[in-house]
Amino acid sequence: MIGFDFDFYECFTPKEAIDVYSRLVYNDQKVYYFNGGTELLTFADRASITFNAAVGIAKIPELNVFNIEDEKLYIGAAIPLTYIVDDTMDYPLLSETCAGVADQTSRNQITIGGNLCSQLIYRNGILPFMLDNASVVVGNTDGIRILPFDKVYNNGLLLNKDDLVIQFIIDVHELSKPFYTKKIRKIGSFGYPALALAVVNDQGYLKAAFSGITANAFHSPRVDHALNNKNLPIHERVNQAIKAIPYPIIPTLQGSPPYKKFLLKNQLTLAIKKIGGEHY
Structure with a gap:
């Protein structure tokens, strides 16, 4: 109440x-x-x-679009996660990632724009946008503009208080890349994660985004560089990638930093083996 x-x-x-x-x-x-x-x-x-x-803002038409036009996918900020989860054809990485957010009842109400603007550290639903060159339509009293995703979110929300998130835009060629995504909870099937990650193979180059291990969801080119160093064996690439994380790994109720590093080693190894290509 x-x-x-x-x-x-x-x-x-x-x-x-x-x-x-x-x-x-x-x-x-x-x-x-x-x-x-x-x-x-x-x-x-x-x-x-x-x-x-x-x-x-839930009844604004521009915030409720979910369609492909001129080789771009438009996702309104008011689209509930359940709708995205059920639409497994257009953007399968986003569908699978959003499926790990909360439970079915909550996903009926949680929107993709709300996940971006959350005050919590667990922005699991937006991990694909960090990897797929998404743009964001944002409006304020100065007008409406289209920004690269990393100008809206980069280890934290970069919007002004009066900014209204309207839509996300992704080129359709980004939607079919090989991917690996996983959300691991300490106990049970619901609740906040000890680790959530999404990894894509972008024409042979692996890119990874994470949530739950640091104070904010993030994507780091330094981590990507380490993951793609094929001069090293997989276990050393993974170790170097974890060392390259530019933010402190924090303790939460879901796990300690050593436990989260253990999960990272396992999941990054699996991601490389699954989508790293013929000569991973």
Whole structure:
């Protein structure tokens, strides 16, 4: 039960949502964009956050697209993860990665845009975007722009508070690359991961993205470089890749740093053997 009152504004265009948000902030209101609402309502119920207003964006048509046009896949930020999981044909890596997020009931409400903008460290659903040269359509009072994914998220969210995430765009040739993805929990089939990773073979070059082991989900070219050093045996490539992780491996309830390194060694070894190519 949320222990405070707030105003809710349902919007139907990106401009309307941005204008309402801007006006509320100008009037010293604490405001959030409201999409699926799972995280915002949970934190509010726990009194972890408070706010004066929420701007509803779930009914904006541009945020609800999921289609291929002119050799590009467009994914609206309001698309629930369940929809992506069920669509195994268009973007199989994203479908399998999103299938590991929470449980079925939660995925019905969690949106792909919400996973990007989460306040939690577990942004498992966006790992494929780090590897597949995704772009992001973002709007604010200065207009709508298309940004490379790493200008929106790079070891943390780079958006301004008033930015509205509208769509993700991926070239269709990126969607059929060989991939390996895995989410490992310490106990059970649900809950936060000790490790989540996605690895793709991009024309013979392996690229990997991770969640759950450091303070933020990340992709590191230094790790990729180590994974692709075919002058070394696989076990040494994996060891060098783990050493190349540019951020501290953190302890969580799901596992200690040594345990997470153990998982990393196993999973990266499996990824290389599965999709590393004929001469991995």
